Amino acid sequence: MIANNLYTYLVAQAGITNLVSTRVYPVIMPQKPTFPAITYNDDDSNYTESFDGQTDHVQSIFQLDGWSKTYAEATTVGAAISTALKNTSGSFGGITIQRCTVLSGPVTVYEDSVEAYRQTYIFSIWHNEG
Numbered sequence: 001m002i003a004n005n006l007y008t009y010l011v012a013q014a015g016i017t018n019l020v021s022t023r024v025y026p027v028i029m030p031q032k033p034t035f036p037a038i039t040y041n042d043d044d045s046n047y048t049e050s051f052d053g054q055t056d057h058v059q060s061i062f063q064l065d066g067w068s069k070t071y072a073e074a075t076t077v078g079a080a081i082s083t084a085l086k087n088t089s090g091s092f093g094g095i096t097i098q099r100c101t102v103l104s105g106p107v108t109v110y111e112d113s114v115e116a117y118r119q120t121y122i123f124s125i126w127h128n129e130g
Contacts, residue, residue, distance in 0.1 A: 001095070002127060006125075008093045009092045015080045016084055019036055035067055035073075036068040037067045038067065040064045057126070059126050060125045063121070075106070078105070078121060085121075087100065095129075100124070101124050102122070103123060104121070108120075
């Protein structure tokens with residue numbers, strides 16, 4: 001569920017939409033994408049335990065990629081992703097976010113398959129399950 005809320009949060013951020021509009025896609029881009037764009041993928045979720053069993057406190061790991069035809073624009077989209085998420089807390093559409101931190105990134109590569117640059121960040125998002 002957090003993935004849908006992450007999408008809603010990202011497209012509500014002016015720094016994101018000024019660059020990519022609503023071209024924010026889960027996992028993969030469309031066949032012939034318009035650039036720049038963002039993809040995101042929920043890589044892992046870790047549930048915390050208490051003496052009473054599992055809690056609703058979850059760490060979700062997300063990979064977010066900023067895509068563009070140029071290196072400079074890919075890094076600009078990546079920076080916008082980082083600005084929108086780094087150290088964020090609050091509500092993502094009803095899910096309470098305790099903390100969002102960068103685990104790794106930025107890493108920028110050229111992807112031959114789509115003839116575009118991709119800048120990757122990995123984020124840890126601690127939240128309550130909604």
